[in-house]
Amino acid sequence: MSNKKRLCRIIKVVSNAEIDPNEITPENVYLNRRNFLRGGLVAGSAIVSGSAYRFFNPATLRTDLRASITASSENSASGSADIANSYDEISNYNNFYEFSTTKSAVAAKARDFVTRPWAIEVGGLVEAPGTLSIEDLLSFEHVERIYRMRCVEAWSMVIPWRGLKLKTLLETVRPLAKAKYVAFESFYDPAQMQSSFAAGIDFPYVEGLRLDEAMHPLTLLATGLYGKPMPNQNGAPIRLVVPWKYGFKGIKSIVKITLTETEPPSTWNIFAPDEYGFYSNVNPAVDHPRWSQATERRIGELKRRETLMFNGYGDEVASLYDEMDLKKYF
């Protein structure tokens, strides 16, 4: 204690003569108590703000290094260096609003999703309507396809799918001449999934394709990826994959397929018709009203990539839209 301080102390004690000097906390005790309190404040506040941070931003599963599978030349635009994303990346970054609107949270929320027994009801304008169990569907001829997947949110992945061509299924039920479109419906169970209110979009999720798009050899009903059964969070047990369209066209966990004469409704189009068109072909020249579609962030890369027309599948699919104004039919 400095002399000056000591002097002040003495003056204080003298000037408050009525206080018993024994009642005054000795300075070293006072300082110890203060340091103790300060330590408590540091620790306590760190616990509060740290747990608040953690509550809103849980650490995600550790993602493995990227896999080294390159897209096969059969189904990718030539010259593009596309390396498949890792299984961890593909299965921990999902838009599946029935479970969560947070992409990194879907995997955990979908872990106990029951996908057996499962069946798809196929009907509408077909000669042979019927119900196909997942076992029936898995017995169809399957193909392996490594496709780019471009999300409307301007990120993309490369995914090694396994599945049957939608064409194969449609040929077995024989669409009638009147059939022009294919409507799809997702499974929805409020006991296993969140409410429409929480997600902000209507459930069950519905999607649609023009019949010629549905019959295109690139269009898959995927039942697995990386040689494994479809992870719940990616749309188990069976989902649509249309690689030249934005990802949200790839409806997950399908339970119903209906052939129709008129354009079927699609969930995001109902939600915001000026933002999400029925066609939703990947098109760098037509921006989403709120963000650009000219470039994309490939998951695992720092620099953005140029987005390719029809997601790079133009050679295969551009002829489907020969006479169409793609700005109008976005």
Added chain:
Amino acid sequence: MNDVKFHKLLISFNALLPLCFIAYDGWNGQLGANPLEFFLRTTGVLTLVAVLITLSITPLRKVFGWNGLIKYRRMLGLYAFAYGCLHLVTYSIFDKSLIVADIVSDVFVRPFIAIGILAFLMMVPLAGTSTNGMVKRIGGKNWARLHKLTYAVAVLGVIHFWMIVKSDIFYPALFALIVVALLGFRIIYKYRSSSHRTKKATVA
């Protein structure tokens, strides 16, 4: 160390804690499949959180009489500005590759970018006048008037957030509610104290 100094350190420690978490998660590869998007979103949310904490000082003083809090308000505002800088820099580097022409065209084409940049630009004079010297130079009254811009920053920040989400408006709506409460408090407080004064005046 005196108490004010200690409390300032305590605030800094807590304000920088999220960055430590992000660094730790990043080091462990646990920021998810799209860490850049995570960082961009998180710094944006933290900017807004810091703005709202700054705006809650006045209601806390008026309601609980915790007038000592005023000593820390400028510092909280500066942390809001710091997170805002990180947010803007992340966007400029990783989304726009530092191409100024692209950023400028983004501002003109995309309202939510324009609103975000406007909110950031409004924070610049506030951060610039945060020293004691600047308060003295422009005068306390003018300084307080200038710093009412914080209200606009909060409102624009929430609109900016709301405009980028797709369908799940829970968090933007929550932030909007808090802003409405914080600004509503000021309006009601002002109205009540002025009507109180008029009443007194008529009685006199």
